[in-house]
Amino acid sequence: MTTTVQAAQQPLSAPSGLGRGSLATRRRLANTLVRTGIWLSVIIAVVPVALVMYYVIAKGAKMISWDFLTKPIPRQLANPGGGIGPAIAGTLLMTGLASLLAIPLGVLGAIYLNEYGKQNALARSVRLMSNVMTGVPSIVMGLFIYTAVVLTTEQSGLAGALALACLMLPVVIRSSEEMLRLVPDELRQASLALGARKWRTIVTVVLPAAVSGIASGALLGVARAAGETAPIVLVVGLTQRVNWHLSGSNTALPVQIYRNATEPFEAATDRAWGAALTLVVIVLLATLISRLIANRFAIKER
Amino acid sequence: MTATNDRPAVHIDAGWRHDGAERQPADGGAALMELRDVSVFYGDYEAVRGATLPVRQNEITAMIGPSGCGKSTILRALNRMNDLIRGARVTGTITYLGQDIYARDVDPIQVRRQIGMVFQKPNPFPKSIYENVAYGIKINNIKGNMDDMVEEALTGAALWDEVKDKLKTSGMALSGGQQQRLCIARTIAIKPAVILMDEPCSALDPIATGRIEDLMYELCKQYTIVIVTHNMQQAARVSHHTAFFTAEVDEKQVRHGRLVEFGETGRIFTNPKDPRTEGYITGRFG
Ligand SMILES: Nc1ncnc2c1ncn2[C@@H]1O[C@H](COP(=O)(O)OP(=O)(O)OP(=O)(O)O)[C@@H](O)[C@H]1O
Numbered sequence A: 001m002t003t004t005v006q007a008a009q010q011p012l013s014a015p016s017g018l019g020r021g022s023l024a025t026r027r028r029l030a031n032t033l034v035r036t037g038i039w040l041s042v043i044i045a046v047v048p049v050a051l052v053m054y055y056v057i058a059k060g061a062k063m064i065s066w067d068f069l070t071k072p073i074p075r076q077l078a079n080p081g082g083g084i085g086p087a088i089a090g091t092l093l094m095t096g097l098a099s100l101l102a103i104p105l106g107v108l109g110a111i112y113l114n115e116y117g118k119q120n121a122l123a124r125s126v127r128l129m130s131n132v133m134t135g136v137p138s139i140v141m142g143l144f145i146y147t148a149v150v151l152t153t154e155q156s157g158l159a160g161a162l163a164l165a166c167l168m169l170p171v172v173i174r175s176s177e178e179m180l181r182l183v184p185d186e187l188r189q190a191s192l193a194l195g196a197r198k199w200r201t202i203v204t205v206v207l208p209a210a211v212s213g214i215a216s217g218a219l220l221g222v223a224r225a226a227g228e229t230a231p232i233v234l235v236v237g238l239t240q241r242v243n244w245h246l247s248g249s250n251t252a253l254p255v256q257i258y259r260n261a262t263e264p265f266e267a268a269t270d271r272a273w274g275a276a277l278t279l280v281v282i283v284l285l286a287t288l289i290s291r292l293i294a295n296r297f298a299i300k301e302r
Numbered sequence B: 001m002t003a004t005n006d007r008p009a010v011h012i013d014a015g016w017r018h019d020g021a022e023r024q025p026a027d028g029g030a031a032l033m034e035l036r037d038v039s040v041f042y043g044d045y046e047a048v049r050g051a052t053l054p055v056r057q058n059e060i061t062a063m064i065g066p067s068g069c070g071k072s073t074i075l076r077a078l079n080r081m082n083d084l085i086r087g088a089r090v091t092g093t094i095t096y097l098g099q100d101i102y103a104r105d106v107d108p109i110q111v112r113r114q115i116g117m118v119f120q121k122p123n124p125f126p127k128s129i130y131e132n133v134a135y136g137i138k139i140n141n142i143k144g145n146m147d148d149m150v151e152e153a154l155t156g157a158a159l160w161d162e163v164k165d166k167l168k169t170s171g172m173a174l175s176g177g178q179q180q181r182l183c184i185a186r187t188i189a190i191k192p193a194v195i196l197m198d199e200p201c202s203a204l205d206p207i208a209t210g211r212i213e214d215l216m217y218e219l220c221k222q223y224t225i226v227i228v229t230h231n232m233q234q235a236a237r238v239s240h241h242t243a244f245f246t247a248e249v250d251e252k253q254v255r256h257g258r259l260v261e262f263g264e265t266g267r268i269f270t271n272p273k274d275p276r277t278e279g280y281i282t283g284r285f286g
């Protein structure tokens, strides 16, 4: 009330104009400075990424052929010819199985943490442990699987998948919980007030609202697993032939990149670039698939 | 929806009398729900102390009072939404059709199925308008033609004409007032006996508020409504009975919400028995 009266009695002094020129010089300067800074950081951040992509494509593309993607790995990496078929098979097999193990487990774990456990002792300790596990170097996880699985059985794709699953799990738990936390409580209350049970609310309201974020988080885990080298070398061993079985030695793309790149021969270096491009494409495809799945389940916000 | 014009001004001796017929006199109607000596605690903090009042069938009961006096708290206690808050606890008895809704063998899901709630902030699901209304029907396994039931609920919430051509668009894309009516449609779709409304108009403009008030009047022919409002005129306009709450400091210097006065709306607004009620409704404090 009072404001209106005042406004009527003493109208605002004529504004000096609403253009940029009316802003104090200091504020304009600060604005320009910050904006330039932001642009610079964006460019500095984008340049290395673009360079990496450029090199991978420029050097890898000429290698890609059906033979390269399917042929066995040559015994002598120095010799031209051969392919990376076994590594592709191993990566798909182990990353795939690891995802099948870790993503459902991780999402269920996140549901427990955010919807049921909340701040109770169990939830807090699980949260703490998964935070710690995210930071555990992958070679340590490999060592764990080596002692627990390989020493009692053999080096195998299964052991590799287990190691990768252990690496993915904390990433999936943490990112999924974060996404579930972003779902507004009002939605849960609305559902419960309509007489829905808790699990029903979670399945029909909470998960669909969070699914695209959960998919992105799960993909981070997949990408991390697909790029691991050290634990694979440790628990999976090496093979020259395609092995679609969970038993017996296997290999993976990062391992082949490492082996070929450390050889001083051109044929090997080329093979490394080809394998690198293949790995990037596989991760890209996984991203696309997860987007498709997420869009299928996500609720449309039109 | 012809109710807008003949709505009485504040301080008129009765609530709404659109149908011309006198409603049942105060203290004479059938109480669908009853609160007896109800206190609600959040942990050790007693937010509301010893409230006793009836909620009468096919009436609108308004709860008014200054901010923080526990209106929302009491309202949430009526359909066990307080169960969702850690440490919240209710003492005393709240009955629905004579049955204690906090009895050991009572399923809170069934309570909420009978006693629905519309929240202060419109909270449609991020699904289509159709899905929003169909949701409650689906989860409660209500039999019948889904399209018909959705149309009926949207019509009942006075929203059908505005959305019938865009049922597949998101409920989030509606205006605030439309969203709130969508939330009402969602609630009446499962045909609860009681609808609890916590400041349903606080985010709405006067026109949207008027529509919701008209709607409440229509709805109370079939449903029993309890509404929390900060808007004195709204309480006077729409309700049949009014409960006035206030926050009081006890001997230990702790603030508790207390029910000061309950009675027929007309009487509360024209002839309050308690000076605190009079002070609040005439705007002297609160
Ligand atoms: N979840 C909660 N946990 C602890 N205390 C709470 C909680 N919700 C409300 N309270 C306390 O209970 C008291 C009553 O709150 P309530 O929300 O019922 O007030 P209200 O009358 O609805 O107020 P308003 O008109 O501002 O909405 C307040 O002192 C508040 O701080």
Ligand SMILES: [Mg+2]
Residues within 6 Å of the ligand: B071, B072, B073, B198
């Ligand atoms: Mg409130």
